[in-house]
Amino acid sequence: MANSDHIVLLDYSASPFAMRVRLALAAKGIEYLIKEEDLTQSKSSLLLKVNPVHQKIPVLIHNGKPVCESLIIVEYIDEVWKDRCRLLPADPYQRAKAKFWADFIDKMVLS
Numbered sequence: 001m002a003n004s005d006h007i008v009l010l011d012y013s014a015s016p017f018a019m020r021v022r023l024a025l026a027a028k029g030i031e032y033l034i035k036e037e038d039l040t041q042s043k044s045s046l047l048l049k050v051n052p053v054h055q056k057i058p059v060l061i062h063n064g065k066p067v068c069e070s071l072i073i074v075e076y077i078d079e080v081w082k083d084r085c086r087l088l089p090a091d092p093y094q095r096a097k098a099k100f101w102a103d104f105i106d107k108m109v110l111s
Contacts, residue, residue, distance in 0.1 A: 005062065007025075010058060011036055024087055028085065
C-alpha cells in the first residue's frame with residue numbers, strides 16, 4: 001500500500017459480493033483494512049454513513065471516499081491500480097463480454 005493510500009473494506013465474510021472485491025484486491029496485491037459488518041445485528045453507523053442509498057456491503061473506502069456495489073468497486077480497483085495486473089480485458093469487446101457475464105451471474109445466480 002502506498003503511503004498516501006488508506007483502504008478500508010466494509011465486509012461480511014460470507015458475502016459472495018464482498019468476496020469478489022477481496023479477490024480483486026488480492027489479485028492486485030493491494031493491502032487494506034477489513035471492517036467486518038455483523039449483518040445479523042443493526043447496521044453500523046459507518047455503513048449507513050458511507051452507503052446511505054443501499055445500506056449494504058461491500059463498500060471500499062479509498063482515502064476517505066466510499067465506492068459501493070461490488071462490480072463498480074472491481075472496476076474502480078482496476079482503474080486506480082492500472083499499473084498492476086489487469087482484472088478486465090483491455091479490448092473493449094472482450095471487456096463488454098466480461099461485464100455481461102458478471103452481470104448475468106449477479107442477476108441469475110446470486111439473486
